[in-house]
Amino acid sequence: xxxxxxxxxxxxxxxxxxxxxxxxxxxxxxxxxxxxxxxxxxxxxxxxxxxxxxxxxxxxxxxxxxxxxxxxxxxxxxxxxxxxxxxxxxxxxxxxxxxxxxxxxxxxxxxxxxxxxxxxxxxxxxxxxxxxxxxxxxxxxxxxxxxxxxxxxxxxxxxxxxxxxxxxxxxxxxxxxxxxxxxxxxxxxxxxxxxxxxxxxxxxxxxxxxxxxxxxxxxxxxxxxxxxxxxxxxxxxxxxxxxxxxxxxxxxxxxxxxxxxxxxxxxxxxxxxxxxxxxxxxxxxxxxxxxxxxxxxxxxxxxxxxxxxxxxxxxxxxxxxxxxxxxxxxxxxxxxxxxxxxxxxxxxxxxxxxxxxxxxxxxxxxxxxxxxxxxxxxxxxxxxxxxxxxxxxxxxxxxxxxxxxxxxxxxxxxxxxxxxxxxxxxxxxxxxxxxxxxxxxxxxxxxxxxxxxxxxxxxxxxxxxxxxxxxxxxxxxxxxxxxxxxx
Numbered sequence: 001x002x003x004x005x006x007x008x009x010x011x012x013x014x015x016x017x018x019x020x021x022x023x024x025x026x027x028x029x030x031x032x033x034x035x036x037x038x039x040x041x042x043x044x045x046x047x048x049x050x051x052x053x054x055x056x057x058x059x060x061x062x063x064x065x066x067x068x069x070x071x072x073x074x075x076x077x078x079x080x081x082x083x084x085x086x087x088x089x090x091x092x093x094x095x096x097x098x099x100x101x102x103x104x105x106x107x108x109x110x111x112x113x114x115x116x117x118x119x120x121x122x123x124x125x126x127x128x129x130x131x132x133x134x135x136x137x138x139x140x141x142x143x144x145x146x147x148x149x150x151x152x153x154x155x156x157x158x159x160x161x162x163x164x165x166x167x168x169x170x171x172x173x174x175x176x177x178x179x180x181x182x183x184x185x186x187x188x189x190x191x192x193x194x195x196x197x198x199x200x201x202x203x204x205x206x207x208x209x210x211x212x213x214x215x216x217x218x219x220x221x222x223x224x225x226x227x228x229x230x231x232x233x234x235x236x237x238x239x240x241x242x243x244x245x246x247x248x249x250x251x252x253x254x255x256x257x258x259x260x261x262x263x264x265x266x267x268x269x270x271x272x273x274x275x276x277x278x279x280x281x282x283x284x285x286x287x288x289x290x291x292x293x294x295x296x297x298x299x300x301x302x303x304x305x306x307x308x309x310x311x312x313x314x315x316x317x318x319x320x321x322x323x324x325x326x327x328x329x330x331x332x333x334x335x336x337x338x339x340x341x342x343x344x345x346x347x348x349x350x351x352x353x354x355x356x357x358x359x360x361x362x363x364x365x366x367x368x369x370x371x372x373x374x375x376x377x378x379x380x381x382x383x384x385x386x387x388x389x390x391x392x393x394x395x396x397x398x399x400x401x402x403x404x405x406x407x408x409x410x411x412x413x414x415x416x417x418x419x420x421x422x423x424x425x426x427x428x429x430x431x432x433x434x435x436x437x438x439x440x441x442x443x444x445x446x447x448x449x450x451x452x453x454x455x456x457x458x459x460x461x462x463x464x465x466x467x468x469x470x471x472x473x474x475x476x477x478x479x480x481x482x483x484x485x486x487x
Contacts, residue, residue, distance in 0.1 A: 043137055043475045045319040050473050053320070057215075057467050058222060060315055065462065068314070073458050079451025086445035087162055095165045097441045104424040104436035109163040111416040112446050114271055115299070116156035117197065118292075118412060120204070121268060122300025123149025127207055128260035131253075137328055139471040140320045144311070145304050146208040147464075151456040152303075153201045155449040160193065189273040196270040200263050207256045213239050214249065215465040268296040275419060282362035282423040285350060291343035295412060298336035298382070301329055302408030307457070309402045311466070320467060323396060330389040330401060333408065337386030340415075344383065358428065366422045370435060374418050381411025 044053070090097055100107040123145035130138040161170050173184055173194045184191045217239035220232035239245055272292035275283040305326075312321045351363045367375050385407045388394045395401060421436050460466075473479055 041322070041324040042477070043139065043322065043324070044472065045322055048319055048476070050476070050478060053472055053476075054218065054469055056317070056320070057465050057469050057472075058219060060461065060466055061219060061463060062222065069458060069462065073455065076451045076454035076458060080448050080455050081451070082444040083158065083448025083452055086441050086448060087158070089441060090162060090445070091167055095163070097439060099436060099438045099442050101434055101436065103427045103432050103434050104421055106163075106420055106424065107436055108417075108438050108442045108446060109159045110274065111413070111420050112449065113156050113159040113163075114274075114292075114416045115413045116152045116159075116449065117271055118268065118296035118299045118416075119303045119409075120149040120152035120156070120200075120300065121264060121293075121296035122304050123147070123152075124200075124204060124207075124260050124264050125297055125300065126304070127211070128257040129264055131257045132261060136475040137325055139475050140317075140322075140325055140467055141304065141308060141329070142471070143208075143211065143465065143467050144308055145300075146204065146211065147457065147460045148300075148303060148307060149204045150201070150208055151453050151460075153197065153204060154456070155453050157197065157201070158445075158449065160190070189270065189277050192270045192273060196267045200267045203256065203260050203263060207260055209235075210249075210252060210256065211468055211471075212464060213237060214241070214470050215468060217241065218469060219465065264297075265293055268292045275423075280423050281356070281358040282366065282419070285347070287343060287346055287350065291340070294336045294339035294343065295382075295415060298333060298340055298386075299409060299412035301333045301336070302405045302412070305329055305333070305401060305405035306409060309398055309405070311461070313398075315466075317466075320472065326398070326401060327392075327395050330395045333405075334386050334389040337382060337408070341379075341383035344379065362423060362426070365426050366418060369422065370425065371418060371422045374414050375422070378411050378414040378418050381407045382415060385411070 098107055098109070100109075123142075126138050126145045127142045130142075161167060164170055164173075172182060173191065175184055184194075213236055216232050217236035220229060220236050223229045223232060269289040269292065272288040276285060276288040278284060308321060309326075312318060348363050351359045354360075385404050388400075388404060394404075425436055426433055
């Protein structure tokens with residue numbers, strides 16, 4: 001027994017000695033390794049105060065309306081009238097005023113619908129997914145992204161609504177009791193779109209509005225005009241900055257973020273089913289859902305950059321939308337653009353590996369057929385341009401980033417055009433082949449939606465806070481109870 005105790009004590013002494021030597025050796029090893037120091041980039045630059053953040057964001061709404069805003073608003077309103085006139089002419093004359101023909105029965109309507117729905121995806125990703133992942137850098141850009149989502153979905157809804165032809169019967173798409181006992185065809189992916197997009201629009205509006213309630217209360221308390229006090233007072237819903245208000249707000253925000261996250265995947269997946277469930281070469285493929293989701297996030301971040309970079313310059317928001325924010329957005333654009341490029345190459349591989357002559361012809365025709373020019377515009381904008389974001393010098397060149405973001409939007413529109421029209425224009429029978437060209441009504445109606453989007457976004461800038469003040473303040477050093485020190 002004594003021997004065993006002695007052996008055990010010896011082992012303990014040796015272990016203690018070994019640990020002591022290890023501890024003594026650590027400083028020497030660390031002096032040789034010299035790890036690079038890690039510095040977190042501040043999300044608000046120049047050590048700004050809470051008061052400065054409030055004044056900066058509220059000043060955009062409370063200040064005198066700039067002359068440039070009026071010019072932009074008038075031009076946007078004029079361009080938006082193109083859509084109004086185009087739709088009025090369409091309803092009074094018939095869908096034949098569009099360029100749709102046999103075999104291209106969808107034309108620009110489905111292309112524009114998928115384009116606008118895709119743009120709206122970045123807002124949900126930034127607000128919901130990055131919120132759940134605790135990405136603090138989202139705070140300066142999430143409000144504008146959410147607004148962009150809501151307005152893009154409104155633009156998208158125009159096209160399927162009027163594409164039905166007899167727009168006054170569009171309510172038949174909803175499963176409402178009626179005298180004729182006519183029910184929607186629930187096996188149709190176009191019917192799935194109705195439920196997916198309406199759910200997405202509802203949740204996005206709720207998320208956007210609920211996040212603004214504390215900021216609307218701030219504008220209410222600062223307002224000097226009676227109409228502002230009344231309007232902001234109504235929409236702030238009696239917010240008094242109480243502890244239970246914040247507790248309920250944070251719980252509701254978290255629940256809506258959890259509810260919105262599946263929508264990031266489900267909405268564009270269902271939109272992709274418009275094509276994927278059709279038994280047509282070039283469409284009938286299982287790669288479409290992830291391919292469409294990646295493309296939607298890609299185009300959405302492209303539009304976020306397109307909108308926020310000019311606003312950053314005009315309103316002097318360099319301390320709130322920092323280079324770090326731009327770097328992160330560029331990197332996400334690069335990642336999703338690379339996914340889209342991979343999907344393009346996989347489509348050709350699947351067509352070759354499947355050894356289906358019709359499928360193979362569809363993709364050869366896509367790259368070298370009658371719409372070859374659209375295909376190579378798509379590849380140039382969506383695959384080649386984003387690769388420039390590998391270079392820090394490019395990411396820090398703000399005008400160049402803005403130009404690339406515009407090319408991303410152009411490329412993503414052409415992607416939808418190529419998918420829809422190359423397959424339909426070349427049917428199984430050569431006798432059915434045709435060529436689609438948009439009419440002036442198509443062009444005016446689509447161009448006008450950019451005006452409609454711009455009108456809504458300009459009104460948002462003028463009357464609602466561009467950034468969530470409380471969330472921006474929460475990521476500043478002053479909000480840390482430990483003063484930014486590690487404990």
